[in-house]
Amino acid sequence: MTFALNDPRTSNREIIFYNSKMEEESIRANKIEELLEDILEGMDRDCFYLDYQPKLDVRTNKIVGFEALARLNHKELGYISPVEFIGLAEERMLIYDLGLKVFERTCVFLKELEDRAYEDLSVSINVSGIQMLRDEFVEDIKRAAACIDVDLSKLEFEITESILISNFELINEKLKEIKKLGIKVSIDDFGTGFSSFARLKSLNVDILKIDKYFIDGILEEDEESLISGDIISMGHRMGMKVVAEGVEEERQKDYLKKHGCDIIQGYLISKPLRKEKALEFLEKRNK
Ligand code: C2E
Ligand code: CA
Ligand code: CA
Secondary structure (H helix, E strand, O other): OOOOOOOOOOOHHHHHHHHHHHHHHHHHHHHHHHHHHHHHOOOOHHHEEEEEEEEEEOOOOOEEEEEEEEEEEEOOOEEEOHHHHHHHHHHOOOHHHHHHHHHHHHHHHHHHHHHOOOOOOEEEEEOOHHHHOOOOHHHHHHHHHHHHOOOHHHEEEEEEOHHHHHHHHHHHHHHHHHHHOOOEEEEEEEOOOOOOHHHHHOOOOOEEEEOHHHHHHHHHOOHHHHHHHHHHHHHHHOOOEEEEOOOOOHHHHHHHHHOOOOEEOOOOOOOOEOHHHHHHHHHHHOO
């Protein structure tokens, strides 16, 4: 049995155990922070990169785009999940600059796609609320995109429902500005947080991305599977495109196709790939 640290029944051994575990965690967090700072200063360039996960149009069976996913792989610390380092970057105020790096690299990838005559493909990136709330956000992305000379209408920003909870009006205004640039906006992990459909209607978004939780439910053939179908028709009624993420099995694809889902993404199509592999994959699939 374990007790809280301030509980007199907690033994000295337990306190030492907790302290050393907390210390270990804090040393690791500081090391990751240092690494991120180095990356932002242009050092340790190779350990930070983007993977690209293909998205498939269910009707045409063609790849129509990718999601860019940030990666951190360090010789000493090993592979660090984005859930860990993005969370830490948010906590330690590094997410703004890191997000700009992700944006720039994505623009470079888009340019490469254009150069290879894949003109209709789009690439999405995950944008955190902290980035969007910075005053200079729109100006900074405009400047970065102009430098690389990309067509902004091929970019998509994925934002999670959770960032809307406390800043709905402010974020919605920002979304309006972003959309004016031609960038599409999607609601990521849809169905897990923000539940008011009335508010969703007034939100400046183009795409709904159904969370994997509901896609998993399709295999259970329980009520969750019915919800995926409902989300698809609701999204369409609001004039949005609907994307399903975390599709792992043919059975899920069949269900989604039957219910008119527009785009699917998941291990069934492909895992996230390094840039060169993503381009090779595209070459094979979209011949
Ligand atoms: P997300 O945006 O929901 O991304 C989807 C996650 O599901 C990715 O994990 C992806 O690798 C994984 N995934 C895709 N298909 C499947 C599948 O069929 N089965 C399973 N089990 N998983 C699948 P990843 O790459 O570890 O990213 C985790 C989260 O980290 C992302 O969730 C996103 O919230 C965040 N993230 C990643 N890159 C960035 C970034 O550049 N900026 C920000 N702000 N967040 C990022
Ligand atoms: Ca996402
Ligand atoms: Ca997601």
